[in-house]
Amino acid sequence: MGVLWVAEKPSIAESLAKAFAPGGNVKKGGGKIPVWEFEGTFRKRKQLIRVTSVLGHVFSIDFTGEYNNRSIDPITLFDAPTRRSEASKGGVVHHLQHSIKGCDQLCLWLDCDREGENICFEVMDCVSKFIKLDKQHVFRARFSSITKEDLQKAAAPDKLVYPNENESRSVDARQEIDLKVGVAMTRFQTRFFHERFANLNSRLISFGPCQAPCLGFVVKRYDEIQQFVPEKYHVMHAMIGRTGLSGGSCMFESDKGRMFVESKAKHALKQLQGVQKGRVIKVERKRDRKQRPPGLNTVEMLKVVRMIGR
Secondary structure (H helix, E strand, C coil): CEEEEEECCHHHHHHHHHHHCHHHCCEEEECCCEEEEEEEEECCEEEEEEEEECCCCCEEEEECHHHHCCCCCHHHHHHCCEEEEECCCCCHHHHHHHHCCCEEEEEEECCCCHHHHHHHHHHHHHHCCCCCCCCCCEEECCCCCCCHHHHHHHCCCCCCECCCHHHHHHHHHHHHHHHHHHHHHHHHHHHHHHHHCCCCCCCCCCCCCCHHHHHHHHHHHHHHHHHCCCCCCECCEEEEECCCCCCCEEEEECCCCCECCHHHHHHHHHHHCCCCCCCCCCCCCCCCCCCCCCCCCHHHHHHHHHHHCC
């Protein structure tokens, strides 16, 4: 028998196969979702390791058929029943059920967040008819990067855990809330605005529990930009020459920082004008080391792309 490893997407599954296959000796198969196979060691036992992935969430939720009628009062949607169905048409459920055959263990390499924990249980639901879902047969690997060293540490027997069902259920609750609030508010405000604005050029005015707060942040920042009034300010810099040495000078900044009152800035300047000598009252030394550039995260990558486009 063997163990099936499931990642969140094919690229991570490929990284797993390359990190654990002895000498890179791995067999690749599968269709739309690749499968890698090799003889390796898992939980201190040599066995067949089969590596594949899902494509994000396996399932999605929606209302049952009778509640998909837009004429229904939106308030009734909050108590309406929901149903779960396969999220994509890629045949992920069938793929997992086919891939688990010949394996008696399951190791889940999903992203280490609540969404990943929820997908763990979605995968477990798909293969529940083929293996036992207890702590002796299902394992959860937690990792923060896909380097070979981090992946191998995550697969150590003392690091493997059982998936957290409470975290998974919190995602189930969030998905149901998002669905009910989003659909109910969308139908309500679509009906509300259409009744008041006959020439409204939109069949649907959507509402998203996540998008609405984000839009609020964007509007708030736009208002701040439009209402911004520039203010003049003054800063002081002193160019001080060094005596007893072969020339050279240093630029110093005032500890007063920005001064928005012109009279105070002029007074400070007048106090310094004509001063010929100064005294160093404190010297601080520190050693700094230039670090290697870190890898780009999503935000930093977008900043770089934006600069290239200019």
